[in-house]
Amino acid sequence: MEKTVNHKAWFLVLPVLVLVAFSAVIPLMTVVNYAFQDTFGNNVFFWHGLGWFEELLASDRMWNALWRQLAFSGIILAIEIPLGVLVALNMPKRGVWASVVLVLMSLPLLIPWNVVGTIWQIFGRVDIGLLGYTLNSLGISYNYTQNPAHAWATVIVMDVWHWTSLVALLAYAGLQSIPDAYYQAAKIDQASRWKVFRYIELPKMAGVLMIAVLLRFMDSFMIYTEPFVVTGGGPGNATTFLSIDLVKMALGQFDLGPAAAFSLMYFLVILLISWVFYTVMTNLDKRG
Amino acid sequence: MSWMAWTQPTAIFFIIIALLLVTFTVLAIRFPETPRRGVLGIETTRGDRLFITLLGSAFINLAWLGVMGAAMQPWALLICLVYAAAVFRWV
Incomplete structure (x- = not known):
C-alpha cells in the first residue's frame, strides 16, 4: 500500500513544542540575553556587549576549571571503562548468581548523588572516617581537606565507586547478546582468551561501550553534587570543576552576566563533544 | 516583556x-535529499551541515574574541561565512 505523506500531522507535536519552549528553549535564550548585559539588582540591566566573554576568555579562572574538568573526565573514563569491562567479563552469565550480582551491581546506581558525597565525606575523614582513620593509623598521611592530591584521589575513587557498575552493566548486556556459536567457533580455531576478547567480545560490545563513554563523559563533565559535598571545591580551588565554579559565580557572587557567559561556553563545549560522540556512534551503527 | x-x-x-x-x-x-559523505567521512544532510556551521561559528567567534579582542569582532563574521561556504561545499 502506498503511504500518504501528510505533513499536517506535525501540528500534533505542537503542544510538546510549546512545553519544551517554555521549560527549556526560552530559559536558554534568557541566558544568552543575560550574557551580554550587566545588572546591579532591581531588575535593571545595562548593555555590556562582548565584555563578559572577553573577560572570561582572558581570565585564568575559567581555563583552570576547564582543564580540571577535562582531566577529571579523562581520568574517570580511563579507569571506569576498562574496569567496567573487566567486571562484566567476570560476572556469571546465567543462574542464581547472575541475578544476585546484577542486583548488587545496580545498588550504587540507586544512591542519590548527595548521599554518595556524604558517605565519602565521612568515610575519608581523619577523625571519625573509616578510610581516613585507617590510612593514618597505618602511617600513611592522608587528609583530603588539606592536600589537593588526596582530594583528587578521593573524588576520583568516589566516582569510580559510584559509576563503574553502570559501565559494567552496559558491557554485560553487550556480552549477553553474543550467540554461543561465536565462542564455539573460536574454540574450534583454538583462539586464545585475548583473541576471543579482541575479535569477538570487544567488537560486539563497541556499540554499548560508546553509549557508556558518552553517558559517563556527559555526567562527569557536569558533575557538581558529589565533589561539592566532599571537598566543596577545595582545598583552595583544587577540585573546583566547571559547574562548581559556575554556581559560585552565579549564586555565590550573584554575577549574572559573567555566569551566563560562562554557562554558554560550557554549553558549547558539551554540545561539541556530545555531537562528536553521537556522530561516531551513529556511524559505527551504520557500518555495523 | x-x-x-x-x-x-x-x-x-x-x-x-x-x-x-x-x-x-x-x-x-x-x-x-539523500545524505552525502564529505571530507569528514560522515553522512550529512543539509540540516547537519547547518548545525556544524552554527556550532563551528560559535567557536570561531570565541576564538577570535580571545585572540583579537572585541573591537575586531565583525571580521569573525567574515571568517564564519567562508567557513559556512566550505562546510556546505565539502562536508
Whole structure:
C-alpha cells in the first residue's frame, strides 16, 4: 500500500513544542540575553556587549576549571571503562548468581548523588572516617581537606565507586547478546582468551561501550553534587570543576552576566563533544 | 516583556536562527535529499551541515574574541561565512 505523506500531522507535536519552549528553549535564550548585559539588582540591566566573554576568555579562572574538568573526565573514563569491562567479563552469565550480582551491581546506581558525597565525606575523614582513620593509623598521611592530591584521589575513587557498575552493566548486556556459536567457533580455531576478547567480545560490545563513554563523559563533565559535598571545591580551588565554579559565580557572587557567559561556553563545549560522540556512534551503527 | 530584559541584538540573533531553521525545514520538505559523505567521512544532510556551521561559528567567534579582542569582532563574521561556504561545499 502506498503511504500518504501528510505533513499536517506535525501540528500534533505542537503542544510538546510549546512545553519544551517554555521549560527549556526560552530559559536558554534568557541566558544568552543575560550574557551580554550587566545588572546591579532591581531588575535593571545595562548593555555590556562582548565584555563578559572577553573577560572570561582572558581570565585564568575559567581555563583552570576547564582543564580540571577535562582531566577529571579523562581520568574517570580511563579507569571506569576498562574496569567496567573487566567486571562484566567476570560476572556469571546465567543462574542464581547472575541475578544476585546484577542486583548488587545496580545498588550504587540507586544512591542519590548527595548521599554518595556524604558517605565519602565521612568515610575519608581523619577523625571519625573509616578510610581516613585507617590510612593514618597505618602511617600513611592522608587528609583530603588539606592536600589537593588526596582530594583528587578521593573524588576520583568516589566516582569510580559510584559509576563503574553502570559501565559494567552496559558491557554485560553487550556480552549477553553474543550467540554461543561465536565462542564455539573460536574454540574450534583454538583462539586464545585475548583473541576471543579482541575479535569477538570487544567488537560486539563497541556499540554499548560508546553509549557508556558518552553517558559517563556527559555526567562527569557536569558533575557538581558529589565533589561539592566532599571537598566543596577545595582545598583552595583544587577540585573546583566547571559547574562548581559556575554556581559560585552565579549564586555565590550573584554575577549574572559573567555566569551566563560562562554557562554558554560550557554549553558549547558539551554540545561539541556530545555531537562528536553521537556522530561516531551513529556511524559505527551504520557500518555495523 | 521588559521584565525579561530582552534586547534588540539578542532578538535579531534569535530571529536569524529561527529564520534559518524555518528555511531549512521548508527546503527539506520541498526538496528532499539523500545524505552525502564529505571530507569528514560522515553522512550529512543539509540540516547537519547547518548545525556544524552554527556550532563551528560559535567557536570561531570565541576564538577570535580571545585572540583579537572585541573591537575586531565583525571580521569573525567574515571568517564564519567562508567557513559556512566550505562546510556546505565539502562536508
